[in-house]
Amino acid sequence: MKVGILTDLTKCVGCEACVWACKEINELPREDGAARLSGTTWTAIERHGNVNVRRQCMHCEEPACASVCPVAAFQKTPEGPVIYLPDRCMGCRYCMIGCPFGMPKYEWDKPLPLVRKCILCYETRVKNGGQPACTAACPAGATIFGERDALIREARRRIEAEPGRYVDHVYGISEAGGTSVLYLSGVPFEKLGFRVDVREDPYPKLTWDILSKLPSVISVWGVSLLGIWWITHRRDDVAEAESHGHGGSAAGPDKDRH
Amino acid sequence: MTTGAAKMERWFGKFTFWKALLGVTIAIALYAAYVRFFHGLGASTNLSDQFPWGLWIGFDMLVGVALAAGGFVIAATVHVFRIEKYEEIARPTILTAFLGYLLVIVALLFDLGRPWNIWHPIIMWNPHSVMFEVGWCVMLYTTVLALEFSPLVFERFGWKMPLRLVQRIYTPLVIAGVLLSTMHQSSLGTLYVIAAGKLHPLWYSPWLPVYFFLTAIAGGLAMTIFESYMSFRAFGKRLEADLLQNLGRCAVVVLAVYAMWKAQDLLSRDQFATIFQVTPESVMFWGEIGLGVLLPMVLFATPRVRRNENGLFFAATLTILGLIVNRLNVAITGMSASSGTSYFPSFLEIVVTASIVGAGFTVFALAVKFFPVFPEAHAPAAAALPAAQKPEGAAAALARSRPAFGKAVLAGLWVLLIVGFVVVAATRGEGRIDTTTAEDLLDPKVAARAADLRLPEDYTFPQAESSPGPVTFSHETHVDGSQPRCATCHNGTFRLQEAGTPLRGGLTEERIHRGDLCASCHNGKDAFGIDDDNCSTCHR
Numbered sequence: 168m169k170v171g172i173l174t175d176l177t178k179c180v181g182c183e184a185c186v187w188a189c190k191e192i193n194e195l196p197r198e199d200g201a202a203r204l205s206g207t208t209w210t211a212i213e214r215h216g217n218v219n220v221r222r223q224c225m226h227c228e229e230p231a232c233a234s235v236c237p238v239a240a241f242q243k244t245p246e247g248p249v250i251y252l253p254d255r256c257m258g259c260r261y262c263m264i265g266c267p268f269g270m271p272k273y274e275w276d277k278p279l280p281l282v283r284k285c286i287l288c289y290e291t292r293v294k295n296g297g298q299p300a301c302t303a304a305c306p307a308g309a310t311i312f313g314e315r316d317a318l319i320r321e322a323r324r325r326i327e328a329e330p331g332r333y334v335d336h337v338y339g340i341s342e343a344g345g346t347s348v349l350y351l352s353g354v355p356f357e358k359l360g361f362r363v364d365v366r367e368d369p370y371p372k373l374t375w376d377i378l379s380k381l382p383s384v385i386s387v388w389g390v391s392l393l394g395i396w397w398i399t400h401r402r403d404d405v406a407e408a409e410s411h412g413h414g415g416s417a418a419g420p421d422k423d424r425h
Numbered sequence: 426m427t428t429g430a431a432k433m434e435r436w437f438g439k440f441t442f443w444k445a446l447l448g449v450t451i452a453i454a455l456y457a458a459y460v461r462f463f464h465g466l467g468a469s470t471n472l473s474d475q476f477p478w479g480l481w482i483g484f485d486m487l488v489g490v491a492l493a494a495g496g497f498v499i500a501a502t503v504h505v506f507r508i509e510k511y512e513e514i515a516r517p518t519i520l521t522a523f524l525g526y527l528l529v530i531v532a533l534l535f536d537l538g539r540p541w542n543i544w545h546p547i548i549m550w551n552p553h554s555v556m557f558e559v560g561w562c563v564m565l566y567t568t569v570l571a572l573e574f575s576p577l578v579f580e581r582f583g584w585k586m587p588l589r590l591v592q593r594i595y596t597p598l599v600i601a602g603v604l605l606s607t608m609h610q611s612s613l614g615t616l617y618v619i620a621a622g623k624l625h626p627l628w629y630s631p632w633l634p635v636y637f638f639l640t641a642i643a644g645g646l647a648m649t650i651f652e653s654y655m656s657f658r659a660f661g662k663r664l665e666a667d668l669l670q671n672l673g674r675c676a677v678v679v680l681a682v683y684a685m686w687k688a689q690d691l692l693s694r695d696q697f698a699t700i701f702q703v704t705p706e707s708v709m710f711w712g713e714i715g716l717g718v719l720l721p722m723v724l725f726a727t728p729r730v731r732r733n734e735n736g737l738f739f740a741a742t743l744t745i746l747g748l749i750v751n752r753l754n755v756a757i758t759g760m761s762a763s764s765g766t767s768y769f770p771s772f773l774e775i776v777v778t779a780s781i782v783g784a785g786f787t788v789f790a791l792a793v794k795f796f797p798v799f800p801e802a803h804a805p806a807a808a809a810l811p812a813a814q815k816p817e818g819a820a821a822a823l824a825r826s827r828p829a830f831g832k833a834v835l836a837g838l839w840v841l842l843i844v845g846f847v848v849v850a851a852t853r854g855e856g857r858i859d860t861t862t863a864e865d866l867l868d869p870k871v872a873a874r875a876a877d878l879r880l881p882e883d884y885t886f887p888q889a890e891s892s893p894g895p896v897t898f899s900h901e902t903h904v905d906g907s908q909p910r911c912a913t914c915h916n917g918t919f920r921l922q923e924a925g926t927p928l929r930g931g932l933t934e935e936r937i938h939r940g941d942l943c944a945s946c947h948n949g950k951d952a953f954g955i956d957d958d959n960c961s962t963c964h965r
Contacts, residue, residue, distance in 0.1 A: 180878055180909050182904075182909035183912050184911040186912070187912050187916075188915075188921040188922060191920055191922050197916065204474075205474065231619055234551075234554065235554050235555065235556060235619060236551055236554055236556075237545075237546045237551060237554045237556035237557035237559075237560050238542070238545040238546055238551065238557075239549055255542070255545060255549050256538070257539050257540070257542035257543055257545050257546075258538020258539040258540070259536075259556060260477040260538065263474070263477035263478075264478055264616075264617075264620055265619045267622065267623075269474070269475070273466070273477060273538070275465060275466055275473065275474075276467045276468070277465050278464060278465050279538065280465060280538045280539075281538070281539075282538075300921070300922060304921045304922075306878055306879055306880050306909070306911075307879070362622070364622050365622065366622070370621070371553060373619050373621055373631075374553075374555050374615055374616075374618050374619045375553055377555075377634055378552075378553070378555060378615065381608060385604055388603075388607060389600065392501070392505050392600050392603060392604070393600065395505055395506060396507075396596060396600065399505070399507035400507065402507075403507060
């Protein structure tokens with residue numbers, strides 16, 4: 168079963184219960200506030216006019232972070248959450264470059280920092296059939312946890328039931344190849360700081376299309392180089408044999424010209 | 426036996442301004458290392474969540490690896506294509522490449538958040554990661570370079586056995602080196618292919634790997650010319666002029682292919698007009714392509730310039746600068762607009778980079794003194810240029826002044842470009858980022874949402890023995906439905922989790938009277954105070 172979160176921005180009252188519940192369960196310092204994502208704030212409430220936007224990792228179906236990480240420190244779990252294995256991380260921060268949503272944050276003030284982002288309470292809750300701290304804490308029913316397919320059906324039902332209330336788009340169904348976290352909004356998403364130019368294809372495909380061709384390129388290139396070497400090498404040997412009269416060992420071993 | 430001071434002088438030569446500068450730079454770099462490893466990347470760099478890769482990746486890594494490309498280009502020329510007159514160039518280029526990769530690794534130790542895990546890709550595989558592939562290639566190629574350089578060490582100490590061993594496997598080694606270089610030189614470009622929508626369209630392209638590969642070859646060729654010139658000035662050792670001129674010719678071809686590929690790519694992606702709009706990106710683009718690709722192409726292609734050693738050196742320098750600007754454009758200029766912030770390297774970032782470059786020059790100089798890097802036969806061959814090409818008399822004076830004038834103009838252009846970049850970088854953060862806090866963004870449906878609020882049920886605290894009556898807390902009376910702020914009370918003491926155990930440390934009379942818990946608001950100012958005659962307000 169793939170799980171996910173549906174956040175209905177028309178229902179969010181901006182109470183920040185999700186933010187503080189997140190900090191509580193993940194034992195994060197509170198000094199950083201609730202207004203923007205950071206190494207110590209894994210979900211935040213951004214205020215856009217009178218719309219409160221709860222941001223968190225989108226938990227892509229095919230996450231760029233997991234694809235780019237050279238040591239597989241990010242992994243997509245079968246249930247849906249994209250989790251982080253800090254013991255593997257070497258701190259290259261390629262995940263931050265790769266993520267189309269800019270979700271991974273860094274502990275810039277620590278000498279030996281880690282990457283930080285929402286892990287959808289995987290170990291503490293979701294793996295054991297529970298729901299994340301943020302959705303559990305929401306008093307407005309604005310952010311709910313459930314099966315991703317069911318959440319998509321629910322989102323579509325809401326749009327159908329109250330077309331005037333929502334823009335006709337569920338953010339996250341197809342963005343970046345689909346995400347576990349979904350949004351409904353009453354105003355266009357681009358006004359709320361959501362990237363609307365994200366590709367519909369999964370991002371890992373971009374680099375994999377190139378990387379997967381390397382073995383073919385390299386094998387052809389390698390054979391070509393060997394061939395060139397064989398020809399030039401042979402030519403030298405022939406020339407050498409001729410200059411020495413009739414050496415008879417034109418095809419003999421390399422005389423080490425280095 | 427020599428005395429300590431004489432020994433020092435034999436190793437390091439005379440005390441000069443440049444050596445003093447290097448010493449100071451390295452001292453500051455050590456301080457930078459202290460700040461980096463004891464106070465973090467935030468304290469030592471201008472990097473941020475919006476801008477996670479800066480100078481250390483853009484210059485030390487991308488430029489460092491690209492400039493080391495001469496190593497595999499020349500090795501292939503000599504040992505695969507068997508154009509053996511280039512053999513004498515091979516040693517200094519391989520040394521440069523070897524040092525280059527070692528210094529890239531040193532720089533990475535600064536930049537990586539957890540540098541002691543740098544070996545993790547060896548056992549923790551992710552074949553889908555470009556970085557994983559780059560890591561493996563750099564690791565293997567550095568080993569290949571060490572082996573390619575090893576004959577000099579064996580020769581120096583007269584170790585015959587290992588020398589013969591390495592010579593036997595030299596050709597396979599070179600081919601492996603070319604393959605590994607092809608892979609990771611191009612893959613450094615592939616790194617940015619996943620940054621679709623982040624990297625500016627002037628640089629973003631699915632052809633990035635090809636561009637990185639071609640520019641690395643051109644840069645490697647230029648670097649070989651550059652080094653030869655510098656080595657002559659420093660050690661009186663240089664390489665044959667006609668060899669270097671041919672390298673210049675090759676650079677023209679590579680740069681031309683690159684420029685053409687880039688042009689058709691921009692055209693096919695409807696971005697060609699972008700280069701004629703005046704933006705910070707287009708200025709930097711022209712700096713890179715105009716001064717670093719087209720101009721050196723023209724210079725290398727002009728026989729009069731190519732045959733003049735200053736002209737050749739100058740064109741090579743431009744190519745190298747063009748390569749540096751290209752990598753910085755990809756890593757910094759092109760990533761700025763989408764980041765919503767401005768990045769300019771911190772003083773410490775610049776010092777670390779500078780001292781790594783300085784260390785490169787120093788170790789190169791020491792290696793030249795200690796190992797047979799430059800072939801002895803050519804060491805005194807200072808008159809590399811045929812006398813016939815040397816202008817004489819007044820003409821010579823004119824010829825000397827012309828490159829000097831040209832140099833001044835170009836130096837000026839570069840300075841202008843760099844100053845422009847600094848200004849742009851410094852001012853660009855302003856007026857950017859969301860217009861979304863604008864007041865016109867009002868969702869009328871939002872007013873109704875307070876009605877949706879489903880507050881938690883009332884909670885009755887367990888009654889203590891001394892308590893006058895049980896206290897029942899009601900969210901209804903404590904929450905302003907139109908503007909709820911949970912964190913006012915759920916600030917660490919009243920927990921949001923684990924219903925039924927909301928408190929850490931229990932709710933005691935003593936804590937209340939200390940001004941803690943309920944009393945942090947019920948203090949007579951923010952809400953009614955707690956005193957001896959209103960117990961029954963809460964204790965019912």
